[in-house]
Amino acid sequence: MNSNKKYINYCFVMLVMLVFFTGFYSLIRVPKDTSIVENRKLTTFPLFNYKLFLNGEYQNALENALSDQFIGSESIRTNYNKVFKFPFASSVKKSICKNNYFSLSLYKAIYNCGDYLVEKPKKMTKDMHDIMSENIKYYSKLNNTIDTYYYFITTSDVFDFRTNSYSMDIPKYIKKEMKGNYTFDYLKINNYNDYKKYFYKTDHHWSYKGSFLGYKDIISMITGDEAKKPVEEVSFDDIYFNGSSSKDIKMFNYKEKFKAYKFNLEPHITYVDGEEGIYGGQDKYFNKDYKRINYINHYAEFYGFNPKELIFDFKHEDKDNLLILSNSYSNAVDELIASHFNKTYVLHREYKDGNFDIYQYIKNRNINKVLFIVDYSYLISENSHVGMGV
Amino acid sequence: MLFSSLTFLFIFLPLVIFIYYISNDKYKNYILLLFSLIFYSWGEPKYIFLMLLSIVVNYILALIIDKYRKSKLKVYTLIFSIIFNIGLLFIFKYLSFFTININNMFNMNIRILNIVLPIGISFYTFQILSYVIDVYRNDVKVQKNIFVLGTYISFFPQLIAGPIVRYSTIEKQLMKREHNFSMFCDGLRRFFVGLIKKVLIANNVALIADTIFNSTAVSNYNFIILIVALLSYTIQIYYDFSGYSDMAIGLGKMFGFTFLENFNYPYIAISITDFWRRWHISLSTWFRDYVYIPLGGNRCSKARWIFNILVVWFLTGFWHGASWNFIIWGMYYAILLLIEKLFLSKFLEKLPKVIRFIYTFLLVNIGWLIFRIEDLSILKNVFINIITLHNTDIIPFLLENNMLLDNLVFLVIGIIFMFPVIRLFDKYKDKVWYELGRDFILIFLVIVSICSLINNSYNPFIYFRF
Numbered sequence: 001m002n003s004n005k006k007y008i009n010y011c012f013v014m015l016v017m018l019v020f021f022t023g024f025y026s027l028i029r030v031p032k033d034t035s036i037v038e039n040r041k042l043t044t045f046p047l048f049n050y051k052l053f054l055n056g057e058y059q060n061a062l063e064n065a066l067s068d069q070f071i072g073s074e075s076i077r078t079n080y081n082k083v084f085k086f087p088f089a090s091s092v093k094k095s096i097c098k099n100n101y102f103s104l105s106l107y108k109a110i111y112n113c114g115d116y117l118v119e120k121p122k123k124m125t126k127d128m129h130d131i132m133s134e135n136i137k138y139y140s141k142l143n144n145t146i147d148t149y150y151y152f153i154t155t156s157d158v159f160d161f162r163t164n165s166y167s168m169d170i171p172k173y174i175k176k177e178m179k180g181n182y183t184f185d186y187l188k189i190n191n192y193n194d195y196k197k198y199f200y201k202t203d204h205h206w207s208y209k210g211s212f213l214g215y216k217d218i219i220s221m222i223t224g225d226e227a228k229k230p231v232e233e234v235s236f237d238d239i240y241f242n243g244s245s246s247k248d249i250k251m252f253n254y255k256e257k258f259k260a261y262k263f264n265l266e267p268h269i270t271y272v273d274g275e276e277g278i279y280g281g282q283d284k285y286f287n288k289d290y291k292r293i294n295y296i297n298h299y300a301e302f303y304g305f306n307p308k309e310l311i312f313d314f315k316h317e318d319k320d321n322l323l324i325l326s327n328s329y330s331n332a333v334d335e336l337i338a339s340h341f342n343k344t345y346v347l348h349r350e351y352k353d354g355n356f357d358i359y360q361y362i363k364n365r366n367i368n369k370v371l372f373i374v375d376y377s378y379l380i381s382e383n384s385h386v387g388m389g390v
Numbered sequence: 391m392l393f394s395s396l397t398f399l400f401i402f403l404p405l406v407i408f409i410y411y412i413s414n415d416k417y418k419n420y421i422l423l424l425f426s427l428i429f430y431s432w433g434e435p436k437y438i439f440l441m442l443l444s445i446v447v448n449y450i451l452a453l454i455i456d457k458y459r460k461s462k463l464k465v466y467t468l469i470f471s472i473i474f475n476i477g478l479l480f481i482f483k484y485l486s487f488f489t490i491n492i493n494n495m496f497n498m499n500i501r502i503l504n505i506v507l508p509i510g511i512s513f514y515t516f517q518i519l520s521y522v523i524d525v526y527r528n529d530v531k532v533q534k535n536i537f538v539l540g541t542y543i544s545f546f547p548q549l550i551a552g553p554i555v556r557y558s559t560i561e562k563q564l565m566k567r568e569h570n571f572s573m574f575c576d577g578l579r580r581f582f583v584g585l586i587k588k589v590l591i592a593n594n595v596a597l598i599a600d601t602i603f604n605s606t607a608v609s610n611y612n613f614i615i616l617i618v619a620l621l622s623y624t625i626q627i628y629y630d631f632s633g634y635s636d637m638a639i640g641l642g643k644m645f646g647f648t649f650l651e652n653f654n655y656p657y658i659a660i661s662i663t664d665f666w667r668r669w670h671i672s673l674s675t676w677f678r679d680y681v682y683i684p685l686g687g688n689r690c691s692k693a694r695w696i697f698n699i700l701v702v703w704f705l706t707g708f709w710h711g712a713s714w715n716f717i718i719w720g721m722y723y724a725i726l727l728l729i730e731k732l733f734l735s736k737f738l739e740k741l742p743k744v745i746r747f748i749y750t751f752l753l754v755n756i757g758w759l760i761f762r763i764e765d766l767s768i769l770k771n772v773f774i775n776i777i778t779l780h781n782t783d784i785i786p787f788l789l790e791n792n793m794l795l796d797n798l799v800f801l802v803i804g805i806i807f808m809f810p811v812i813r814l815f816d817k818y819k820d821k822v823w824y825e826l827g828r829d830f831i832l833i834f835l836v837i838v839s840i841c842s843l844i845n846n847s848y849n850p851f852i853y854f855r856f
Binding site: 066 | 391395396397399400401404428433435436491571572575578579636785786788789790791792795796798799825829830833835840841842843844845846
């Protein structure tokens with residue numbers, strides 16, 4: 001071996017060792033539990049177990065742990081898809097996506113070459129019909145025992161921007177399937193521009209404008225009151241919001257400025273899962289005291305994460321008590337709606353188990369009105385009627 | 391365990407290299423055997439005993455053949471060995487296929503056993519057979535140390551996806567082999583080339599091919615989409631399998647073994663005969679030496695020679711999988727080779743090389759279509775759509791499958807490097823700047839490959855099922 005070749009080989013092996021020591025270091029450093037970027041729990045290194053080894057689970061867990069715990073794995077995941085963008089692909093995409101959905105994954109797409117990550121419009125299938133019809137049957141049982149109100153949030157799952165019509169006309173479906181006495185309204189979307197106004201670019205939730213419109217509709221539907229007006233529209237310019245849609249498909253180049261309305265609500269007491277406290281982080285945000293970490297879920301940080309039970313007590317003894325049944329969509333409007341009532345109880349799906357009895361819950365708390373705030377995903381959830389049996 | 395897995399790259403490989411090189415020479419084979427068994431059991435914990443059984447039985451049978459060389463027992467033992475090895479292969483790979491076909495043909499209801507195919511059984515069975523047959527032929531000395539024989543059969547670089555390494559190739563290396571830093575580095579480089587081929591090219595073009603061919607609407611796709619899918623599969627299978635062979639050859643070198651080449655730019659072949667001299671060389675030479683020549687090769691009547699060719703290619707097709715499309719694929723090549731050898735070769739020789747290349751590449755692609763689509767009715771529809779230039783709207787497909795456009799660049803890179811463009815740089819290979827530049831590019835691409843694996847990219851290995 002000539003000396004040049006020898007040194008080249010040394011150089012090569014040194015570089016290779018450098019790369020591979022990062023892998024070793026990943027094995028010995030303290031493992032990370034969660035990824036803010038991907039909004040999920042990370043796999044940690046599994047302890048050897050003979051039974052798990054025999055059925056291959058140990059091997060899979062170790063491979064996943066290596067992938068999750070590798071140094072810089074989060075930034076690799078966030079940047080990998082950005083790097084592999086080629087001009088040819090982009091120009092063809094641009095030429096074909098006009099007035100069309102361009103698919104980014106099995107369910108997610110962009111419409112009209114836009115930068116809003118939307119769901120591809122779904123058609124009603126028999127399975128969907130069976131679940132929705134079963135749920136509505138159970139909700140209907142409440143209708144004749146108490147004042148019930150339903151508010152449906154039209155999301156991109158059920159609305160086709162190509163035809164500006166429902167791909168799955170849920171409002172019509174609810175009216176057809178729902179029995180008894182009830183009041184119904186829904187967030188109306190007429191076209192893609194409406195959608196852009198009322199929803200986030202990178203998240204499935206409604207934006208501050210969408211949720212405010214929803215709040216106005218709901219209050220008008222239940223009490224006829226005038227909606228409270230925001231005192232300020234605040235833009236948090238030093239942070240970006242990467243919502244769940246961009247995280248689901250690892251498209252981290254899709255992001256947006258986070259904005260919200262500020263309201264001056266009367267003093268009230270809030271109970272989160274039975275404990276008196278503060279729900280959400282609105283005060284902190286308006287005081288500019290928020291986490292400036294990339295990829296954080298600002299919708300949840302600002303409006304609050306999903307508790308099992310939330311109670312707002314505005315001490316308006318002359319007003320009704322309200323029960324809201326919903327999912328994370330209502331987090332943005334619960335407090336606003338509650339300001340029109342005496343006590344407002346909010347139950348998320350997580351609260352309800354097999355022993356839960358909604359009639360008893362209503363009776364014990366002197367609840368006068370029940371409001372469902374639902375979207376497509378709530379209606380097709382197989383456990384959204386738990387506790388409504390009998 | 392996959393070579394292109396983080397577990398292999400960051401735990402298994404560094405560990406085996408470290409322990410191997412700090413060990414005394416006399417323990418090196420034991421180290422390799424131990425790690426090879428761990429490697430195999432990682433993916434197939436339950437089937438490790440099947441492989442061990444195969445090793446023990448064939449070890450004993452080879453000893454009997456050697457001991458009773460002058461008696462008829464030698465022949466009976468060889469026959470028993472062949473029945474035993476092919477029998478195992480039959481049970482684990484072909485029994486369900488035969489049961490299904492017997493049920494269909496005779497309207498019977500024989501219970502179909504859901505047997506999972508043990509990884510690499512087709513490869514290690516052929517290696518074992520070549521060893522026993524070579525002992526019988528007295529081409530190699532019988533191996534009296536079962537651990538050495540075990541090391542040969544279970545040696546992890548070539549255990550699960552080849553190349554099929556003959557015992558005669560590494561007989562001497564198993565007993566005594568040279569280790570030097572230069573060979574180790576060359577092996578490492580070769581391993582990296584294979585890793586890059588597999589992770590960056592094969593995995594990405596696989597996304598195109600699999601999305602299209604696995605779609606339920608494949609029978610109705612536009613011919614352009616189908617051609618892109620077919621080209622993608624052609625590139626995928628080459629980079630996947632030759633990448634694996636590169637990794638195996640590289641790993642072999644790192645442990646002091648020299649395996650024979652398994653691919654030699656097969657897609658630049660200028661005839662089907664030429665293609666099979668360049669593609670999966672270890673398999674085609676195995677069939678040549680252990681089936682074709684014993685049957686009489688071409689030193690017999692023309693009818694017998696045609697029969698020999700048909701048998702060899704039927705077996706080659708069937709070796710690849712227990713499915714009719716593989717048999718058809720084998721017979722397709724038998725017919726092409728017969729046509730070439732009987733009529734076409736003299737005509738082809740007069741044509742310009744470019745035409746011969748196009749002729750071969752086209753036929754090879756048709757072959758891969760048969761190979762890829764197991765459902766014969768879909769295969770028929772796809773084939774008709776391609777040749778009739780079936781023209782449906784391409785836009786809805788592109789709108790639904792963004793990965794096609796995103797990965798098209800890998801298809802183009804794959805096509806470029808299926809030609810020996812690297813050889814253009816051969817004249818610089820002794821220059822320091824060239825070697826340094828090559829190493830930096832190699833390491834950069836390895837880092838990108840690792841990033842791709844961390845990103846949980848698609849990572850299928852085609853030849854694992856064989």
